Amino acid sequence: MQRTSEQLRVSGGRVDGVECASEEGVGIRVAVPGHGFGFAATREATKTGLELALARAVSIARALPGSQRRGPLPPVLPARGHWASACEIDPFALSLEDRLELLLRAESLLRGDPRIVRGVAESLAIRTAAAFASSDGAAFTQERTECGGGISAYAAADGELQQRSYPSGHGGSVALAGHEHLIALDLPGHAPRVAEEALALLSAPPCPAGRTTLVLGGEQLALQIHESIGHALELDRILLGEASYAGASWVSASDVGTLRYGSPLLAISADATLPGGLGSFGWDDEGVAAQRTMLIEGGVLRATLSDRQSAAAVGASSGGAARADGFTRQPIVRMTNVSLVPGEGGTLEQLIAEVPSGVYMETNRSWSIDDRRLHFQFGTEIGREIRDGRLGRLLRNPTYAGVTPQFWGSLEAVASAPAWRLWGLLNCGKGEPGQTAHVSHGTSPARFRDVEVGVLR
Amino acid sequence: MSGEGELALAERALAHLAGDEAHVTVTRERSLFARFARSAATQATAIDDTSVELLCVLDGHTGAASTNQVHDAGLADAASRARAAASAAARNGQGAYPGLPRPAPVIGHDGYDEATAALDAGLAASALAAAFAACRDAGLEAFGIWTAGEVTTAIASSTGMALTDAVTDAHMTVIARDVNGRSGHRASSSVAAGDIDAAALAATAAARVTRREPEQLAPGDYAVVLDHAAVGTLLDFLGSLAFNGLAHTERRGALCESIGSAVAAPCVTLVDSTQIPGTLPRSFDAEGVPKRPLPLIENGIARAVVYDTRTAALAGTESSGHALAPGGDPEGPEPTNLVLAGGDAATLEELCAPIERGLFVTRLWYVNTVEPRHALLTGMTRDGTFLIEDGMIGRPLHDVRFTDSALRMLAATEQLTRAQRLVGDADLYGRRFAKGVLCPALRAGAFRVSGGSA
Numbered sequence: 001m002q003r004t005s006e007q008l009r010v011s012g013g014r015v016d017g018v019e020c021a022s023e024e025g026v027g028i029r030v031a032v033p034g035h036g037f038g039f040a041a042t043r044e045a046t047k048t049g050l051e052l053a054l055a056r057a058v059s060i061a062r063a064l065p066g067s068q069r070r071g072p073l074p075p076v077l078p079a080r081g082h083w084a085s086a087c088e089i090d091p092f093a094l095s096l097e098d099r100l101e102l103l104l105r106a107e108s109l110l111r112g113d114p115r116i117v118r119g120v121a122e123s124l125a126i127r128t129a130a131a132f133a134s135s136d137g138a139a140f141t142q143e144r145t146e147c148g149g150g151i152s153a154y155a156a157a158d159g160e161l162q163q164r165s166y167p168s169g170h171g172g173s174v175a176l177a178g179h180e181h182l183i184a185l186d187l188p189g190h191a192p193r194v195a196e197e198a199l200a201l202l203s204a205p206p207c208p209a210g211r212t213t214l215v216l217g218g219e220q221l222a223l224q225i226h227e228s229i230g231h232a233l234e235l236d237r238i239l240l241g242e243a244s245y246a247g248a249s250w251v252s253a254s255d256v257g258t259l260r261y262g263s264p265l266l267a268i269s270a271d272a273t274l275p276g277g278l279g280s281f282g283w284d285d286e287g288v289a290a291q292r293t294m295l296i297e298g299g300v301l302r303a304t305l306s307d308r309q310s311a312a313a314v315g316a317s318s319g320g321a322a323r324a325d326g327f328t329r330q331p332i333v334r335m336t337n338v339s340l341v342p343g344e345g346g347t348l349e350q351l352i353a354e355v356p357s358g359v360y361m362e363t364n365r366s367w368s369i370d371d372r373r374l375h376f377q378f379g380t381e382i383g384r385e386i387r388d389g390r391l392g393r394l395l396r397n398p399t400y401a402g403v404t405p406q407f408w409g410s411l412e413a414v415a416s417a418p419a420w421r422l423w424g425l426l427n428c429g430k431g432e433p434g435q436t437a438h439v440s441h442g443t444s445p446a447r448f449r450d451v452e453v454g455v456l457r
Numbered sequence: 458m459s460g461e462g463e464l465a466l467a468e469r470a471l472a473h474l475a476g477d478e479a480h481v482t483v484t485r486e487r488s489l490f491a492r493f494a495r496s497a498a499t500q501a502t503a504i505d506d507t508s509v510e511l512l513c514v515l516d517g518h519t520g521a522a523s524t525n526q527v528h529d530a531g532l533a534d535a536a537s538r539a540r541a542a543a544s545a546a547a548r549n550g551q552g553a554y555p556g557l558p559r560p561a562p563v564i565g566h567d568g569y570d571e572a573t574a575a576l577d578a579g580l581a582a583s584a585l586a587a588a589f590a591a592c593r594d595a596g597l598e599a600f601g602i603w604t605a606g607e608v609t610t611a612i613a614s615s616t617g618m619a620l621t622d623a624v625t626d627a628h629m630t631v632i633a634r635d636v637n638g639r640s641g642h643r644a645s646s647s648v649a650a651g652d653i654d655a656a657a658l659a660a661t662a663a664a665r666v667t668r669r670e671p672e673q674l675a676p677g678d679y680a681v682v683l684d685h686a687a688v689g690t691l692l693d694f695l696g697s698l699a700f701n702g703l704a705h706t707e708r709r710g711a712l713c714e715s716i717g718s719a720v721a722a723p724c725v726t727l728v729d730s731t732q733i734p735g736t737l738p739r740s741f742d743a744e745g746v747p748k749r750p751l752p753l754i755e756n757g758i759a760r761a762v763v764y765d766t767r768t769a770a771l772a773g774t775e776s777s778g779h780a781l782a783p784g785g786d787p788e789g790p791e792p793t794n795l796v797l798a799g800g801d802a803a804t805l806e807e808l809c810a811p812i813e814r815g816l817f818v819t820r821l822w823y824v825n826t827v828e829p830r831h832a833l834l835t836g837m838t839r840d841g842t843f844l845i846e847d848g849m850i851g852r853p854l855h856d857v858r859f860t861d862s863a864l865r866m867l868a869a870t871e872q873l874t875r876a877q878r879l880v881g882d883a884d885l886y887g888r889r890f891a892k893g894v895l896c897p898a899l900r901a902g903a904f905r906v907s908g909g910s911a
Contacts, residue, residue, distance in 0.1 A: 009787050014553060015546035017787045020522040020538040025506065036498035043506050043525045056503045063578035064491055064498035065585050096545035104549060117707045156708045161830035241494045243640075244600040244632045245884065247822075328504050368825045370837040370856060372638075375908060377835050377858060379827050397828060401858070401908055432602045433490055433502060434886030455860065455907055 001025065001130045001327040004092065008149075009122040010103040013111070016120075018096060025327040028053050031073055032061040037309075039330035073308045076288055076318065078137035083282025086275060087145040087178035091125035094179060099123060102187065103149070109191035110153045113199055117156045121191075123149030123182055124174055124426075138287035146278060146438060148174030148424060151187050155198040162396060164198035164381055166190040168219045169364050174424040175276045175440070197382060200394055207383050207398035209454030213355045214400055215348070215447045217362030220380050221340065222423035222441035228404045229261070229268055230338040230439070232373035233295055233303075235310035235319075237333075246430045247371025250404065251301065253314045259301040262408025267341035268296040270305055272320060277337035277440035278424045281323075285331035288320040295338065299408070307333045325435035332431050337422070339442030343414025348445045351413050358386040359453050361398045377401040377455060401455045410451065415444035463507075463611035464621045466527055470509050471613045473529075473536035477543075478514040480557050480614040480783050482743065483507065486889045487574070488606035491581040496589040496599045503576070508888055511535050512783040515543040517552030519784035554784065555770040557616045563747040566624075566731060566738035570649035573625040574607040581605070584629055584655035591659035592633045597666055599659060601630040602883045605650045606891065612745040622740040626891035628883045629653045632840055633663040639853070641665025642820050642840035644686060646881030646893045648737060665819060665841040671853040672844065673909050680815030681904035682808045682845065683866075688797065689880025689894035690821045691834070692727070695863040696792045696894075698832045700729075700753055702764035702779075703789025706772045711832040711864060712759050720759045721867035724800055727754040729763065729779070729792035735879050735895045736794045744780040751777050753792065754867075765790040797896040800873030808872055808900040810848040816857070816904070817843040817850045827860060835860040835907070858908035869903040 002024040009016040025043035028050070032038060038061025042053040091099070103121035110119030126146040133139045150172015152165040167173040167185055175181045216224065231249075236242050238249045251259065272290035274280050283289050286308050293303050306314075307322035310333055322331035345351050352360065366379030383398030384391045420442055428437040461469075467483040474481075490502040509532065510523040520542025524535040546552065572580075584603045592599040605627040612620045627650035634640040643661040645653045683691070695711075704710040712720065721727075730750035731738035741747050744766055752760045764772060765780030768789055779790035802808045809817065824836030835858065842854045874897040881893030 011787075012553075015518055015549065017784075018520045018542035018546050020520075020535075020542055022523070022535070023508070023525045025525065036492075036500055038501045038503075040503040041506060053503075057501075060489065060491070060501040060503055060578045060581075061498075063582045064501055065493075065582060065589060066498065096542060097548055100545055100549075117709060154707070154709055156830070159714070159830065161709055161828070240600070240634075241499055243494060243634065244492070244602060244630055248638070328506055330500060330502055332500075366825050366827045366835065368823045368835045368837065368858075370858075371822055371839055375837065375856075375858060377860070377908070399827065429884065429886065432492055432604070432883045432885070433488070433504070433889070434884035436886060 001128065003126065003128045003326060005126040007124050008099055008103060009120065010100065010107045011118060011120050013108060015100055026050060026053065027324065027327040027330065028057050029330050030057045030061055032058065033072055035061045035066045036064060037061060037330060041328040074312045075136055076308065079140045079283045079287045079289060081140050083142040085144045085176045085280065089179035091147045091179040092127060106151050106187035106191050109188055110151060110195045115155045115157045115199055115202065116153055116195055118154040121151045121187060122172060124171065132287055134287050136287065140283055142282045144176060144281065145178055146174055146176055147178050147181050148172055149182050149187065151191055151194055153195045153198040155202050157202050160202050162198050162201035163365065164194045165363055166194045168423060169381060171426050174278065174426055175422065176278050176280050177276050201382060201396045204394035204396040207359065207395040207454045211450050211452055213358030213447065213449050214451040214453060215351055215355065215358060215360045215386065216445060218421060218443040218445055219423050220362055220364050220378065221443040221446055223364045223367055224378065225338055225340055225441050225443065226425060227367060227369045228373055228376055230335040232404065233305050234333045235304040235306040238304060239310055239313055245432050250372040250374040255301050256303060260299055261296050261301050261405060262299045263411040264299045265343055265411050265414055266296055266299045266408050268338060269293065269341060270295050270336050270338050272336035274337045276422055278438040279336035279440055284320045284322045285324045286318065286322040288318045291320045293319055305333055305335060307331065323437055325437060329431065329433060329435045332435065334437045335439045337440045337442065340414065342417040342420040342444045345413035345415045347419055348415055351415055351445055351447045352386055352391060353389040355386045355389060359395065359398065360384045360386055360391060361400065374404050398453065399455045400451050400453045402451055407448065407451065410448045411446060412449050413447040415446065419444035463609045464613065464619060466509065467611040467613035470511060470532045473533050474511060474513055474540065477540060478557060478615050480512040482510040482783050483611045484888055485609045486606060487576060488604065488889050489576040489578060489581060490602060490604045491585060492602045493585050494600045496592060498585060509535065510783055511539040513539040513543040514554060514557060516547040517554045518543055518546035519554050520546055521784060553770060554767050557614050558744050558746050558766050558776060559616050560618045561747050563620065563740040566740060568624045568648050568738035570625045573605050573627050573650040576605055580650055584653065587655040588631045588659040591656050592663055595633065595663035597633040597635050597663050600632040600634060603629045604883045606889045608889050614745065618745045620741055620745050624739060626737050627653055628881050629655055629658060630883060631658045631662045633659060633666050635666055639666050640840045646879045667853045669853055671855045674816065674854050674857050674906060676906050676908060678903050678905055680812045680902055682805065682817045682898065682900045684819050684898050685878040685896055686820035686880050687818045688896045688899055690824055691863045691866065692795050692797060692894045692896060694824055694826065694834055695832055696795055698826060698829050700762045700792050701789040702762045702768040702772060705762040706768060709829065710762065711830060712762065715759045718759060719757045720864055721754050721757040722870040723757045724873060725754055725757050725867050725870055726798040728752050728796050729794050730796050731794045733796050733895065735877060736796060737891050737893055742778045742780040743782050746776045746778040746780065748778050763790045763792050793892045795894045799875045799877050799897040802872050802874045805874065805898055808874060808898060809845050809850055812845045812848060815845045816854060817845050832863040834863055855909055857906045859905055860907035861905040866901050866904065869901040871900050871902055873897040873899045
């Protein structure tokens with residue numbers, strides 16, 4: 001595997017950092033019958049280096065206390081070929097100066113008011129080239145290019161600190177695409193509004209506490225899906241394989257086909273073939289072809305996210321969701337692109353028009369959920385009062401909390417396909433040693449009834 | 458490494474930036490991870506990798522490039538990219554980086570253990586077997602991880618730095634779990650794998666799994682006893698929210714108007730120090746600046762925040778030796794060796810004794826920041842939450858959600874145990890950088906429960 005990345009960041013009118021990284025190496029995983037997986041990584045891609053790594057992987061697997069539960073992995077159709085993600089404008093072929101100029105221009109438009117204590121514009125480009133071979137006969141190569149960025153403004157006054165970001169928090173919007181994705185975000189065009197909203201939030205009233213109708217913007221809904229559906233449906237968690245660190249799940253393997261996860265409007269897909277999605281690939285890191293699976297249909301659980309080992313444990317075929325974070329990590333069950341299927345609720349404005357009283361929230365700021373993915377609390381950068389079907393005044397520090405099946409059960413409208421888009425997440429952590437997965441979630445805004453909001457204290 | 462040491466490699470890489478103001482860091486990680494679930498080994502991972510980070514400084518700007526290809530062609534390519542990055546950054550005028558730090562004497566430490574560095578899979582196997590046996594004896598299943606690692610860091614710079622630091626660390630987490638999902642937790646971190654008593658960890662974790670049905674706790678303010686693991690998590694978050702010199706300088710920090718003021722109870726003294734036994738020591742930070750003890754809160758009074766070279770220049774002061782990356786991390790510096798001074802309580806039971814009705818929290822889970830300016834956090838309790846009644850730990854509770862300020866909890870702290878434990882983790886994202894908080898358990902008069910999880 002070879003991975004090259006460039007991370008650019010501008011703050012306070014200056015270039016704050018230009019970081020270029022490259023790494024290459026080989027990871028070898030062995031399945032030793034009667035034992036767990038053994039995995040060794042080396043940057044020495046020589047015959048000697050590989051033989052040493054293989055010997056290490058076998059020896060550590062054999063050294064550890066075995067399990068009679070695990071036999072050989074069930075066979076899969078050997079994968080062959082090459083796959084590459086779309087990339088119209090190669091970010092690595094562009095000059096650093098030109099890319100920095102875009103960020104400098106955007107960041108300059110965040111500043112001006114002394115209460116803006118920090119402005120940030122950043123971009124990221126990653127190219128990963130991987131070759132895979134297995135004793136099953138698989139042999140393929142694939143190349144993925146990720147690109148994107150974002151802006152954030154921080155405003156402070158009178159002991160209050162507010163943040164506003166575009167197009168999303170936590171590093172902006174990154175997609176499986178080239179530089180054309182960053183250009184299309186039009187960061188300079190959105191910067192003045194971002195700064196204005198950060199300032200306006202300083203004097204906005206706090207989000208009131210109570211139960212009300214909640215409309216979520218697409219970016220926050222993406223994280224809601226990620227935390228309360230995506231992780232909960234990872235089959236390794238369901239089978240307790242991740243209980244010590246990432247946690248387990250409120251779902252059990254036998255719930256597939258019967259569990260009501262949410263209202264009949266809830267339909268969730270896991271689609272590793274989605275153009276632009278950070279969870280897209282030709283084959284997963286166990287050589288299983290990318291696939292599209294409906295996880296939830298009509299509010300009922302239909303499938304889980306699985307790899308070859310977890311699927312075999314429940315007598316199923318792999319869902320093609322084994323992914324590794326680089327050559328030093330072994331593949332584990334990860335999300336691909338877990339998305340909300342668009343509904344028939346029209347536009348965001350139409351969702352809001354039907355609300356006599358409620359709150360609209362967008363852009364994630366804070367997130368927390370229990371180790372069974374059941375009880376959650378989220379905070380967003382901005383809220384707006386909804387009165388008589390219209391957006392009203394800004395609300396600061398908005399938060400909401402809920403319980404997964406009740407929350408999704410209260411889903412009463414999903415905006416239609418034109419409002420649907422992909423949101424990339426770069427910070428999905430799991431595994432020991434830690435692995436950071438890049439995933440995308442497609443969403444359109446949605447409306448929920450009777451949700452607890454304003455749960456700051 | 459073909460016999461070439463880390464410092465020699467750093468100096469060879471630096472030669473590719475001859476004539477530039479430059480800094481090179483070489484980090485070699487050798488590590489072993491053994492995960493287990495349902496009392497069986499599940500994933501074993503061995504890593505042996507070396508990374509070379511090159512930093513080029515030009516007109517107050519930094520450009521960084523890293524590689525794990527240590528042949529001359531790989532190093533030359535990385536040097537070229539670092540130089541190009543600095544040049545591109547400098548095109549828009551003078552930057553704020555004040556220049557690379559000069560060499561300064563570093564203090565040695567005893568943070569290296571030969572036996573741990575051997576990465577003996579047999580040691581891992583023995584630990585797992587001991588944990589499985591202890592949990593089996595209690596009618597429970599064991600889940601967790603054992604890991605050990607050796608990390609060698611070398612720095613060479615155009616200012617004359619030539620430093621090497623070798624450290625080891627080991628960590629084990631054991632979660633004992635019954636068929637109903639009730640669980641107990643215990644973890645241990647140390648410089649030496651031999652310090653980890655797997656059987657004792659498992660026995661302690663198992664003892665926290667009760668047969669009684671958990672009860673629901675209503676939201677509200679409760680007196681609380683936080684075990685070491687919970688205290689460590691809170692302080693780790695406070696480290697980034699309150700003591701980050703960049704956030705402090707930009708008026709985003711939780712202490713930006715409070716240095717010199719009382720922010721915690723008088724019994725609270727928090728330092729960042731690699732010199733106190735029980736920490737995971739290092740000789741220098743990511744810029745090669747020596748680690749020195751730094752009081753952060755003394756007897757409840759906020760004293761200092763931490764700086765790297767870049768943020769120190771912004772604040773008009775000197776680096777305190779807390780850089781997280783060469784040239785400074787874009788998010789600023791943080792303390793990595795927090796130590797909360799112990800108190801006078803001999804046992805957890807002594808901490809609980811004055812509480813008429815409150816709760817005992819083993820550990821916290823999925824903590825996240827709600828309002829950084831006020832160090833307001835939210836998270837769940839996990840793997841053992843109990844009601845304290847009439848001074849005794851008693852009935853088990855369903856996990857609860859808390860939403861409270863870490864500073865408010867420190868202000869409400871009433872008593873701490875004498876004994877401290879090193880609270881660390883094994884997730885270790887990216888290049889292994891083991892850290893932990895050395896802390897006692899504590900009793901606080903207020904802990905805000907905002908929800909439950911029946």
